[in-house]
């Protein structure tokens with residue numbers, strides 16, 4: 001497995017070794033020991049999620065607060081997405097910075113998003129099936145987020161604004177300053 005730490009400490013791009021032969025391919029989509037070696041700690045994943053979305057969908061930016069914070073190991077089973085992680089760890093030197101990585105069924109890349117990050121993705125292909133592991137359970141009351149088009153974050157989702165499809169919750173999400181004031 002190849003891996004690269006992004007400019008945001010603890011946030012890693014993983015590239016599993018893919019074995020191809022006349023039947024197709026094989027790869028380890030998750031290996032606890034290898035991941036623990038890369039991260040230097042062993043996240044205990046307790047929930048797997050899967051969603052399907054059409055072109056232009058932007059899901060995010062989401063997080064769960066406090067004791068309900070979640071680290072996520074994310075990948076794409078069908079299509080391609082631009083996956084975005086924003087560092088909102090209060091004392092982090094890269095606070096407010098983000099990384100954006102194209103994840104696809106084709107490139108089989110994964111992103112490990114630590115606790116204390118906002119996370120979201122946009123769908124670049126006609127459809128995309130997105131899959132992720134979480135190290136803490138879903139808790140509706142602990143959900144928090146920031147509008148994906150927040151001007152301070154200035155994320156290029158690589159989708160024309162008039163084609164973006166957002167949930168009602170995401171359309172109504174607070175701005176980055178409001179989250180900052182809550183977390184500080």
Ligand SMILES: Cc1cn([C@H]2C[C@H](O)[C@@H](COP(=O)(O)OP(=O)(O)O[C@H]3O[C@@H](C)C(=O)[C@@H](O)[C@H]3O)O2)c(=O)[nH]c1=O
Pocket residue numbers: 049051059060062063119120121138167169
């Ligand atoms: C996230 C989640 C949602 N749900 C329910 C609540 C709601 O009725 C329905 C759809 O939820 P949402 O609109 O929040 O789904 P979605 O916008 O896909 O939310 C997800 O976005 C990505 C970017 C993330 O990082 C995830 O952690 C999660 O926040 O599914 C669960 O039952 N369990 C869960 O873990």
